Structure formats: structure tokens, C-alpha cells
Amino acid sequence: MWKYVLKRIGLAIFTIFIIIAITFFAMNAIPGGPFQSEKAPDPAVQRMLQERYNLDKPLVEQFVIYLDNLLHGDFGISLKTGRDISTIIGESFAISAEIGGIAIVVALIPGLIFGSLAALMRNKWPDRVIMFSSTIFVAVPSFVLATLLLLIFCLKLEWIPVWSVNNRNYILPILSLALYPMSYITRLTKSSMLDALGQDYVRTARAKGVSESRVIFKHALRNALIPVVTYMGPMTAYIITGSLVVETVFTIGGLGTKFVSCINDRDYPLIMATTIFLAILLVLLTLVSDLIYKLIDPKIKFE
Amino acid sequence: MMDNNEKFPRKRPFSLQMDLSKFSPATDEEKEQIVQMRESTTFFKDGIKKLSKDPFAMISIAVLLFIVLTIFIAPIIVPYSYQEMISVDGVRDRTAMNLAPFTYSVNEQAAIKSGEKIFPHIFGTDQLSRDYFIRVIYGTRVSLTVGLFASIIVLIIGLIYGSISGYFGGKVDLVLMRIVDIIYALPDMLMIILLAVVLDATLSQALDGTILERVGTNMISIFIVFGLLYWVSMARLVRGQILSIKENEYILAAKALGAKPGRIIRKHILPNCISVIIISTALQIPAAIFTESFLSFVGLGVQAPMPSLGSLASAAREGLQSYPYKLLFPSLMICLIVLSFNLLGDGLRDAFDPKLRR
Amino acid sequence: MSEILLRVKDLKTSFFTNSGEVKAVNGVSFDLEKGKVLGIVGESGSGKSVTAYSIMRILTDPGKIVGGSVMFEGTELTSLSKKKMREVRGKKISIIFQDPMTSLNPVYTIGNQIEEAIKLHTERNKKEIKARAIEMLTLVGVNEPARRVKQYPYELSGGMRQRVMIAMALACEPDILIADEPTTALDVTIQAQILELMQELQKKMGMAIIMITHDLGVIADMCDEIIVMYGGRVCERGNAEDIFYDPRHEYTKGLLHSIPSAVKSKDRLLSIAGTPIDMLNLPTGCPFFSRCGKAMKICLNEPPEEIRVSETHLASCWVNIKDMIDAEKAEEVK
Numbered sequence: 001m002w003k004y005v006l007k008r009i010g011l012a013i014f015t016i017f018i019i020i021a022i023t024f025f026a027m028n029a030i031p032g033g034p035f036q037s038e039k040a041p042d043p044a045v046q047r048m049l050q051e052r053y054n055l056d057k058p059l060v061e062q063f064v065i066y067l068d069n070l071l072h073g074d075f076g077i078s079l080k081t082g083r084d085i086s087t088i089i090g091e092s093f094a095i096s097a098e099i100g101g102i103a104i105v106v107a108l109i110p111g112l113i114f115g116s117l118a119a120l121m122r123n124k125w126p127d128r129v130i131m132f133s134s135t136i137f138v139a140v141p142s143f144v145l146a147t148l149l150l151l152i153f154c155l156k157l158e159w160i161p162v163w164s165v166n167n168r169n170y171i172l173p174i175l176s177l178a179l180y181p182m183s184y185i186t187r188l189t190k191s192s193m194l195d196a197l198g199q200d201y202v203r204t205a206r207a208k209g210v211s212e213s214r215v216i217f218k219h220a221l222r223n224a225l226i227p228v229v230t231y232m233g234p235m236t237a238y239i240i241t242g243s244l245v246v247e248t249v250f251t252i253g254g255l256g257t258k259f260v261s262c263i264n265d266r267d268y269p270l271i272m273a274t275t276i277f278l279a280i281l282l283v284l285l286t287l288v289s290d291l292i293y294k295l296i297d298p299k300i301k302f303e
Numbered sequence: 304m305m306d307n308n309e310k311f312p313r314k315r316p317f318s319l320q321m322d323l324s325k326f327s328p329a330t331d332e333e334k335e336q337i338v339q340m341r342e343s344t345t346f347f348k349d350g351i352k353k354l355s356k357d358p359f360a361m362i363s364i365a366v367l368l369f370i371v372l373t374i375f376i377a378p379i380i381v382p383y384s385y386q387e388m389i390s391v392d393g394v395r396d397r398t399a400m401n402l403a404p405f406t407y408s409v410n411e412q413a414a415i416k417s418g419e420k421i422f423p424h425i426f427g428t429d430q431l432s433r434d435y436f437i438r439v440i441y442g443t444r445v446s447l448t449v450g451l452f453a454s455i456i457v458l459i460i461g462l463i464y465g466s467i468s469g470y471f472g473g474k475v476d477l478v479l480m481r482i483v484d485i486i487y488a489l490p491d492m493l494m495i496i497l498l499a500v501v502l503d504a505t506l507s508q509a510l511d512g513t514i515l516e517r518v519g520t521n522m523i524s525i526f527i528v529f530g531l532l533y534w535v536s537m538a539r540l541v542r543g544q545i546l547s548i549k550e551n552e553y554i555l556a557a558k559a560l561g562a563k564p565g566r567i568i569r570k571h572i573l574p575n576c577i578s579v580i581i582i583s584t585a586l587q588i589p590a591a592i593f594t595e596s597f598l599s600f601v602g603l604g605v606q607a608p609m610p611s612l613g614s615l616a617s618a619a620r621e622g623l624q625s626y627p628y629k630l631l632f633p634s635l636m637i638c639l640i641v642l643s644f645n646l647l648g649d650g651l652r653d654a655f656d657p658k659l660r661r
Numbered sequence: 662m663s664e665i666l667l668r669v670k671d672l673k674t675s676f677f678t679n680s681g682e683v684k685a686v687n688g689v690s691f692d693l694e695k696g697k698v699l700g701i702v703g704e705s706g707s708g709k710s711v712t713a714y715s716i717m718r719i720l721t722d723p724g725k726i727v728g729g730s731v732m733f734e735g736t737e738l739t740s741l742s743k744k745k746m747r748e749v750r751g752k753k754i755s756i757i758f759q760d761p762m763t764s765l766n767p768v769y770t771i772g773n774q775i776e777e778a779i780k781l782h783t784e785r786n787k788k789e790i791k792a793r794a795i796e797m798l799t800l801v802g803v804n805e806p807a808r809r810v811k812q813y814p815y816e817l818s819g820g821m822r823q824r825v826m827i828a829m830a831l832a833c834e835p836d837i838l839i840a841d842e843p844t845t846a847l848d849v850t851i852q853a854q855i856l857e858l859m860q861e862l863q864k865k866m867g868m869a870i871i872m873i874t875h876d877l878g879v880i881a882d883m884c885d886e887i888i889v890m891y892g893g894r895v896c897e898r899g900n901a902e903d904i905f906y907d908p909r910h911e912y913t914k915g916l917l918h919s920i921p922s923a924v925k926s927k928d929r930l931l932s933i934a935g936t937p938i939d940m941l942n943l944p945t946g947c948p949f950f951s952r953c954g955k956a957m958k959i960c961l962n963e964p965p966e967e968i969r970v971s972e973t974h975l976a977s978c979w980v981n982i983k984d985m986i987d988a989e990k991a992e993e994v995k
Contacts, residue, residue, distance in 0.1 A: 136642065260601055
């Protein structure tokens with residue numbers, strides 16, 4: 001099994017390398033290169049760029065230098081402001097991580113509970129209500145939801161004030177991010193619970209005289225959770241990309257807003273660095289969820 | 304003498320008790336009565352029958368057909384173009400900005416009084432005095448077209464790749480699937496954004512004057528990335544299906560009965576694949592529409608002034624409080640389309656998934 | 662005659678599906694004596710497994726017991742409260758199933774699963790429970806029980822898993838063990854081992870066994886009494902000699918004739934004509950009617966009454982009554 005773990009980690013590292021390479025070379029396909037000194041507003045910045053990025057060296061060598069810098073935590077400097085990118089990312093990421101992290105928990109736990117509830121009360125009213133709402137919410141993209149919530153709760157009803165650094169109100173952005181994954185997890189949990197409850201080992205447990213609640217929580221649920229873990233990777237991807245939009249809509253100063261605005265500004269070094277940062281984050285989180293899945297699924301464990 | 308049981312203590316009345324005619328042999332017709340063979344249907348007929356009984360699936364089909372019809376008919380009926388800024392008597396009408404649904408601008412009202420017929424603004428107008436209804440219609444066109452074409456690309460590439468991998472197996476399969484693993488690990492949205500930025504800088508001049516100019520470089524990047532990245536799930540699915548079918552005993556049975564490979568593929572492998580493929584495609588379309596509208600929302604979608612449901616929703620944020628309808632219409636349309644496809648996909652899965660059949 | 666542990670009388674169980682009511686068990690009766698082995702033979706769909714599940718009350722929706730009674734040690738099981746029924750399951754009456762791979766929970770160790778049964782029904786402490794689990798594994802012939810206890814089902818072979826199932830079922834020394842096709846999913850050589858094990862354990866522990874199978878070979882060796890089921894009803898009952906050498910029901914005869922013989926290889930394989938019965942369309946009379954070579958008009962509408970052929974042998978077939986009537990007539994003529 002450990003062989004598998006190492007293989008998987010190796011694959012992740014390889015993927016990260018490919019992403020950095022693609023990003024770097026793609027960016028350099030832009031006429032004039034991403035570090036267009038002409039674009040920089042300030043001659044001092046221009047000089048810094050020239051030095052920092054060794055723009056006179058051949059491209060492959062530049063790439064190696066870039067990689068080396070990355071490994072040392074040096075992401076370069078922003079074209080627009082000249083500030084150190086790693087600082088920029090560091091500041092804004094803290095906020096995004098908080099929102100994203102809480103959103104994951106908000107999606108996961110209610111999702112599991114509702115899904116199990118729907119499975120246990122099959123065809124009764126809780127099931128119908130839960131399934132109805134989750135079907136609807138799965139059709140609402142995060143940006144639509146975010147804008148609607150902003151409209152209703154901030155602007156029209158004025159129940160929740162608009163976000164500002166001093167007044168950090170996270171509930172709406174978290175809801176906008178979490179509602180889709182929560183609904184997805186609900187549906188997934190319901191079907192995998194029903195599946196588990198129909199298995200022979202549940203029949204065996206009942207035949208032994210195990211109480212119904214134990215059958216559900218000890219025997220069925222443990223098996224039903226397994227498919228849900230496979231969703232963790234895609235869910236993280238959804239939350240990361242969703243945060244781009246949600247933060248923009250609610251004007252939150254997180255990494256998402258930074259990313260969107262630097263795209264509009266064509267601040268290439270920042271675009272490059274943020275893309276790589278987010279990609280690495282995604283690959284690592286997917287790796288973790290993949291490993292967890294392989295560890296708890298007994299079929300794979302013993303291959 | 305036989306030892307009878309207690310139920311028939313006396314032999315003699317026994318034969319008088321029972322109606323002897325009943326002991327005559329039963330005829331074949333009488334036996335047929337009991338054997339009622341269920342009418343045999345093909346897999347597809349059975350599936351379609353099931354689908355037609357699913358109310359949600361049927362309603363979704365109706366809704367989608369209605370939407371498709373509307374986007375074809377509306378531009379014919381509605382006299383406005385999606386980029387046309389309302390003008391009265393050839394002069395741009397500045398009072399026609401941000402009109403509420405079914406209202407007319409000051410100038411238009413004057414024109415109506417003097418006898419002119421002006422088509423109503425069903426959804427009002429936007430901040431550049433363009434009729435909103437027609438813009439939403441065109442936005443829907445864009446979303447549906449992108450969704451459809453992107454899904455077709457995914458289908459074709461995934462199908463071919465997965466079939467080759469599954470059919471040949473062995474080393475070919477191993478290598479092809481390794482490649483799939485790597486591609487699968489790449490973060491798609493980020494790649495699209497990256498590519499869009501790059502293409503925009505490199506290609507935008509090149510496209511001037513061509514048909515593609517209206518669509519814009521961003522659309523091209525969407526299709527490229529779909530073609531490069533999104534097909535992997537479909538490929539895995541197809542390959543998995545083919546592998547499991549190949550090993551199924553009924554294939555062996557068919558071969559043992561002397562069936563030719565062509566017949567085996569036609570009658571055994573394909574039906575099991577097709578249902579999975581159809582279901583997967585039906586669920587892929589709303590995912591593609593999601594992606595397109597998301598990108599439009601962040602400004603990486605279709606080139607303005609061509610509208611997209613996502614860009615309309617994004618533009619609606621300006622002046623959200625005063626003109627909420629500008630957000631509601633495109634949002635509702637997105638949700639309606641995605642919901643319909645989701646319900647349709649669910650219905651198709653319930654009707655056609657061979658594993659779920661009872 | 663030893664004491665009767667279980668008395669099933671006119672049991673009726675139906676499944677209420679979307680397509681209609683399936684009368685899976687349609688009037689089944691039998692007695693099970695202490696320490697004896699009862700075999701229930703029938704093809705798929707005959708209702709034999711459903712009978713077992715009805716006794717244990719582990720039917721799943723949409724199945725329901727709709728009539729009859731199941732008396733166990735003086736208690737009526739069909740009307741017992743859920744709580745009290747749980748105390749019976751695993752402790753007084755245990756059941757093992759056909760496929761040991763799917764019947765064991767893949768995410769828990771086999772030790773955990775055996776211990777669960779012990780913990781539920783006895784008052785032992787942790788150490789005692791663990792010891793008992795290992796003891797059971799030894800009893801069923803699993804090697805290295807102390808090591809195996811920590812293993813997961815996937816790590817064991819099919820035969821071993823079935824032994825684990827048996828260990829789990831017998832851990833609390835039940836009075837009755839129901840074995841639902843215990844060897845069908847196993848290799849032939851392992852089959853023999855498991856059957857041998859069951860016979861051994863039965864001698865050692867003295868429990869009664871209900872052996873459910875479609876395999877006549879399994880039945881012949883082990884069973885004190887055999888009942889043959891078709892279409893939810895009992896066709897015939899008797900001991901092995903009665904059934905094999907003097908079958909009185911056309912279905913039983915058909916079953917016996919269809920066993921391929923290694924000796925008589927020249928003859929064609931005889932199969933029973935027709936198709937298995939459609940359980941949604943049961944006739945009011947004998948379920949075997951449409952496939953029976955000797956079917957009579959009475960067989961269509963009236964369920965056959967049970968005739969006593971000998972002290973141990975009973976059959977539910979109108980042909981037997983006809984034969985009796987014919988014999989009477991012949992007597993009269995003389």
C-alpha cells in the first residue's frame with residue numbers, strides 16, 4: 001500500500017511541475033513576454049524587473065531560475081505595484097482560506113446529515129423536501145447565488161451589512177460557496193446510504209439481532225461515507241474557483257478578488273504566480289483526499 | 304389395501320364425495336391460461352417507456368424544447384438587435400436607458416402618440432439602451448451553443464480515446480490511462496483562465512475581420528481547453544464500460560454460439576455503452592454551461608457586445624438595487640436550463656442505466 | 662419423538678410490489694424437532710429463503726408476513742415485539758447466508774463482527790468476549806485464529822469466510838441454525854468441507870438445522886426430513902428414502918429425473934417442461950399445474966390436499982388422490 005502512496009505523491013509532484021511549466025511557457029508566448037518592462041509604470045520597477053528576471057537570458061534558463069525562485073518562496077513582484085508577490089498572496093490568502101475552509105465544513109456536515117436523513121425517511125416528507133431543495137440548489141451557480149443573496153439580504157432587506165475589512169461578515173459568502181457542494185453531497189450521501197442499506201452485510205447484522213440504529217450508524221454509514229470522500233477533490237476545486245466570483249461580488253479583499261483584478265489589469269507576473277499557487281493548492285488537497293479514500297476503502301487497501 | 308389418512312376415513316363415500324369429472328386430464332389451453340409471457344421489448348423501447356412515465360423528465364424536455372423554439376423564433380419577431388441601441392427617428396434615445404420591463408421611454412411614448420408602432424421591451428432595456436429581452440435571448444443562444452458544442456467535443460474525443468484504450472487493453476491501455484491520470488490532475492478552470500489571458504494577448508489582432516472576431520478569443524480558449532482537458536472523464540467511463548463488457552460472460556456465450564465480432568459489438572457492447580454515454584453527455588451539457596457562464600461573469604467570456612447569460616448577470620451588479628430585474632432574468636434562465644438538463648439526465652439514468660433495472 | 666422446537670403453520674408471506682402482490686410463501690407448514698436436520702429443497706423463486714427470513718423476521722420492504730404462525734418454544738414469533746425478536750435472533754435462532762463475501766461487512770475485522778454477536782447476547786467482559794471469538798474460530802477450523810481475528814474479510818478465502826459466518830452464527834449457542842444455501846457460492850471441494858463441518862458441529866452442539874438448498878445431493882446425506890417447495894407451497898415431505906425412492910409429486914419426480922447421471926450418459930437430459938412460474942400470476946390451484954404432465958382440471962382451481970403416503974411421507978398432489986380413486990374403482994369391479 002505504501003508503494004501506492006509514494007506513487008501518488010510522485011504523480012502530484014510531477015503534475016505541479018507540468019503546471020508550472022505550462023504556465024511559464026504560455027505566459028512567455030505573449031509578444032514581449034510577461035515581464036514587459038514597457039508596461040511597467042515606473043522606471044525603477046523596470047530596472048527591478050530586468051534584474052530580477054534575467055530577461056536577457058535564454059528562455060529555458062529563465063525557467064530554471066524561476067523554478068529555483070519558487071522553491072525558495074520567491075514568487076516575483078507585481079507589475080502594477082512592484083510589491084513582493086509572496087507578501088500579496090500571503091495577506092489575501094488568509095481571508096480566502098478562512099472563508100473556503102468554513103464553507104467546506106458547512107457543505108460537508110449538513111450534507112451528510114441531510115443525505116442520511118433522506119435515505120432513512122425514504123419517500124416520506126423529509127426525503128421529498130430535502131431532495132427537492134437539493135435538486136434546485138444544484139442548478140444554481142455560485143455567482144448567481146452570490147449576487148442574489150447580495151441583492152436580497154444586503155441591499156433590499158439590509159439585514160446583513162456589506163463586507164469591509166473592519167466589518168467581516170462571512171455568512172453570505174460562505175453560503176454562496178457552500179450551497180452547491182452541500183446539495184451535491186446530500187444527493188450523493190442519500191444514494192450511497194441506500195446502497196449500503198441494501199447490502200447483504202446489513203442483513204447479516206440484523207440477523208444477529210443488532211438494533212436498527214446500530215445497523216445504520218455502525219454498519220451502513222461507515223460504508224456509505226466512502227464514495228463521499230471521492231468528492232472532496234472536485235469540491236475543493238469548486239470552492240477555489242467559486243471564491244473568485246464570490247469574493248468579487250461581496251467585495252472581499254481575498255485572493256480571489258486579487259486574481260480577478262490582476263487579470264483585468266494584465267498584471268502578468270501576478271497572474272502567473274497566483275495561477276501556480278492556486279494550482280499547487282488544488283493538487284495538494286486533491287492528493288490528500290485521494291489518499292484518505294484509498295486508506296479507508298478496504299477493497300483498495302488490500303490490493 | 305391402502306392406508307388412508309384420517310381425512311378420508313371411509314373409502315366408499317370417497318369416490319362419491321368428489322366430482323370425478325374434475326379428475327380428467329387438463330387440456331393445453333387450460334395450461335396456457337396460467338403462462339402469461341410478458342411481452343418482450345427491446346432495451347430501448349423499455350427505457351423510453353420508463354422515461355415517458357417520469358414527469359420531471361418530460362417537463363424538462365418540454366421546457367428545453369420551448370426554450371430552443373423561443374431562441375429561434377424571437378429574433379424574427381422582436382425587431383431589435385442585441386447590439387442595437389434604441390433610437391427614435393434615427394437619433395439615439397438617451398431616455399431609453401434602464402427601462403423597466405414593458406415600459407417605454409419618453410421619446411418612444413411620444414412616437415407612439417404620433418401613431419408609430421413600437422414593439423414592447425419585454426424585459427426592459429440595459430444601461431446602453433439596448434433591448435434586454437433580445438439580449439437575454441442571444442445570451443441563451445450563446446450558452447446553449449457553447450454547452451452543446453463543448454459536450455460534443457468531449458463526447459467524440461472521449462469516446463474514441465476510451466474505446467481504443469478499452470478495446471486494445473494491455474500496454475496501450477496502460478500508457479493511455481497514465482496520460483489520462485496526469486491530465487485529470489490539472490486544474491481545468493485555472494488552465495482556461497490562463498489560456499484565455501494568453502490567447503487574448505496573442506490572437507486578438509489576428510482575428511480582426513474574421514467570423515471568429517465576434518465570438519472572441521475567449522470562446523476559442525474555452526473550446527481548446529474543453530478539447531484538451533474535459534474529455535478525460537468520458538474516456539474513463541467508456542473504457543470502463545468496454546472493459547467490463549469484454550469480460551462479461553454473455554460475450555463469451557455469444558462467441559460460443561458462433562456470433563461474429565460485428566454482431567457481438569452491435570448487440571452486446573454498444574447498448575451497454577450507449578446508455579452510459581447518453582446519460583453522461585446529458586449531464587455534461589449543464590456543466591459546460593456552468594463553466595461558460597462562470598467565465599463570462601469574470602469577464603473571460605464571449606466578446607462584447609455579444610451577450611452571454613453570465614456577462615449579463617455580471618453587468619447587472621451595477622445598479623443592482625435600482626434595477627434588480629437585470630439580474631433576475633439571465634439568472635433565472637441559467638438556472639432553468641441547468642435544472643432541466645439535470646432532471647433530464649436523472650430521468651435518463653433512471654430509465655436506461657442497466658445496473659439500476661429491477 | 663423428541664420435542665418440537667419450531668412449529669410453522671400455514672405461513673403466508675407476500676411482497677407488495679409496484680406490479681402487484683407476489684405470494685412468495687403461500688401456506689407452508691412444518692415442524693422442526695430438537696437436534697434434527699430439516700432440508701428445504703426448491704428452485705430459485707420457490708419461496709424457501711423467504712420462509713427462512715419470515716421465521717427470523719428479517720424481511721425487507723415490501724415483504725410482509727400476511728398469515729399463519731411460527732411457534733418457537735411456545736412463543737409466537739410473528740407477533741413478538743421488535744425488541745424481543747432481536748433477543749431471539751443470533752441467540753436462539755441464527756442464520757448463515759449464501760455469499761459470505763457480501764454477507765460480511767468489509768470495513769470491520771472478522772473479530773469485531775464475531776464479538777458483536779457475543780456482546781449483544783451475553784454478559785461477558787471484553788477479555789472473555791475476545792477469547793470466545795478465538796475459541797469459535799478454532800471450533801470452525803480456521804487456522805491461526807489469534808491472527809485471523811484481526812483480519813478483514815478481504816484477506817480470507819471463500820471457504821474461510823463461510824467458516825467465519827458459521828462461527829458468528831454459533832457463538833451464542835443457538836437452538837436452531839438456519840443455513841440458506843451455505844455452499845452454493847463455494848467451490849465443490851470446499852462445499853464438502855463446509856457440510857462436513859456443519860455435521861460435526863451439529864453433533865457437538867446439538868442444535869437443530871434447517872438446510873435450505875436447491876442441490877439434491879447436499880440434502881440426501883444430511884437431512885432427517887426433507888420438504889420440497891415449489892411456487893410458495895410444499896409439494897412433498899418425507900425422509901431421504903421417501904423422497905428419493907418414492908417421489909409422489911410430479912415436481913419431485915421431475916427434479917430427480919433431471920439429475921444428469923454419469924452412468925446413463927446415452928439418454929437425453931430430461932428437463933421439466935415449461936418455464937418457471939410467474940409469481941405475479943399464481944393459480945388458485947397447484948402452482949405446478951402448467952408444467953405438469955399429469956395435470957387435471959381439478960389441479961387448476963383447487964389447491965391439493967395433503968395425502969399421507971406413509972408414516973413419514975406426505976404429498977400434496979391430486980394425482981395421488983386420483984390413483985386412490987382408481988384403486989377404489991378397481992376394488993369395486995372385483
